Amino acid sequence: MLAPASRNKVSRWLAGASVVAFLVSLVLPAYQTNRYGHLHNHSGLEAFILGPIGLFAGHISWAANAVLVLSLAKRTSPHYGLSFVLALLA
Incomplete structure (x- = not known):
């Protein structure tokens, strides 16, 4: 089990990495459609x-x-285990 200070540091790093990955995903192509032979990203x-x-x-x-x-x-929150479960579900 991580000490509270270490857990907070890891939690902040993972939350920051998650937000950065989400923001990057907004500018990348998500899917492609083919309409009458013309591809559109x-x-x-x-x-x-x-x-x-x-x-x-x-x-x-x-x-x-x-x-x-x-x-x-x-x-x-004190129930940070719920955060972990929600992150896995997402």
């Missing part, structure tokens, strides 16, 4: 903005964004 930001619409069609993968934010918010 869609950015992660486009997928992030339009993702909630998919919830109405039963596509729940976008909900991982909300679970990740909740995990980051819970990392400083």
Whole structure:
């Protein structure tokens, strides 16, 4: 078991790395469509903005964004184990 000071340092580093990875994913291509023989790349930001619409069609993968934010918010609470479980779910 890590000491509280070490756990906080690791927690801050992992949270920062998670936020950086999320921000980078917004500028990278997320998926590609082929419409009448023309390929079009869609950015992660486009997928992030339009993702909630998919919830109405039963596509729940976008909900991982909300679970990740909740995990980051819970990392400083006394029940930090919940943060770990939420991060794994995301």
